[in-house]
Amino acid sequence: MLALAPHLLIAFPFRTTAMAMNNKVRARSGNIILRVLLLFAFFLLTVQVNIPHGAESFPNGREYPPHSTAAFKAAVSYEEAIRVWKTPEDINNWITAHVTYDMARALLLSETQRAQNEKISIYDPSTFFDVKSGMCVDLSRFAFETLRRIDPGCRPMYLMIEFDPKEISGNVLRLHWLVSFRRDGNIYFFADSNRPGHIAGPYNTVQVFMNDYEQYRGRKIVTFRELDSYQKQQRTPARKRQAQENKP
Numbered sequence: 001m002l003a004l005a006p007h008l009l010i011a012f013p014f015r016t017t018a019m020a021m022n023n024k025v026r027a028r029s030g031n032i033i034l035r036v037l038l039l040f041a042f043f044l045l046t047v048q049v050n051i052p053h054g055a056e057s058f059p060n061g062r063e064y065p066p067h068s069t070a071a072f073k074a075a076v077s078y079e080e081a082i083r084v085w086k087t088p089e090d091i092n093n094w095i096t097a098h099v100t101y102d103m104a105r106a107l108l109l110s111e112t113q114r115a116q117n118e119k120i121s122i123y124d125p126s127t128f129f130d131v132k133s134g135m136c137v138d139l140s141r142f143a144f145e146t147l148r149r150i151d152p153g154c155r156p157m158y159l160m161i162e163f164d165p166k167e168i169s170g171n172v173l174r175l176h177w178l179v180s181f182r183r184d185g186n187i188y189f190f191a192d193s194n195r196p197g198h199i200a201g202p203y204n205t206v207q208v209f210m211n212d213y214e215q216y217r218g219r220k221i222v223t224f225r226e227l228d229s230y231q232k233q234q235r236t237p238a239r240k241r242q243a244q245e246n247k248p
């Protein structure tokens with residue numbers, strides 16, 4: 001039987017103790033890492049639950065960036081585009097490839113700011129063609145006036161939607177604008193700054209589309225109207241309006 005040297009007999013207990021301590025440290029480290037991972041997973045789950053639908057973190061803003069590779073009929077100027085484009089799809093394809101949402105401008109044109117400064121104007125189609133950026137009513141004006149020039153037979157109309165108000169940085173936002181058009185007895189909707197490049201339809205009625213759109217946006221729609229102008233209409237007093245209607 002071999003006899004171990006005294007210094008080896010002393011070293012073994014220390015090695016055993018060191019190994020045990022290392023195992024405890026590793027176990028504690030493993031528990032800490034597991035707790036961190038669990039907390040991180042819980043955080044991600046919480047964030048996911050609270051993320052608004054679509055682009056509702058900023059109402060009416062584009063869900064996705066422009067598709068730079070999207071096919072469209074090119075034009076170097078707005079007047080050339082009027083000559084080249086023939087259908088709503090031509091307008092829509094250009095929107096898909098170019099248009100971005102201007103959040104700062106959206107706040108500038110919010111209900112709160114417009115009440116203080118009514119001189120803020122909506123981009124005319126030629127300006128919008130050049131800047132390729134704006135907010136919902138800029139885009140809808142561009143699509144409406146362009147479509148009316150290239151294909152008036154599809155009867156383009158503004159679709160004004162009033163949502164429950166939402167406040168961002170002290171600015172109240174509630175209105176949203178799209179464009180509708182008719183084809184083969186059906187109604188289609190496009191020029192939506194929330195999802196530019198998308199043509200919704202066919203629909204039998206505007207109301208059916210509104211039901212779908214309210215669900216898509218996850219916001220309550222208070223009212224909606226099809227209009228032939230984005231500009232605020234002056235209301236005729238009820239008595240005067242009734243007198244006009246009663247005229248032979």
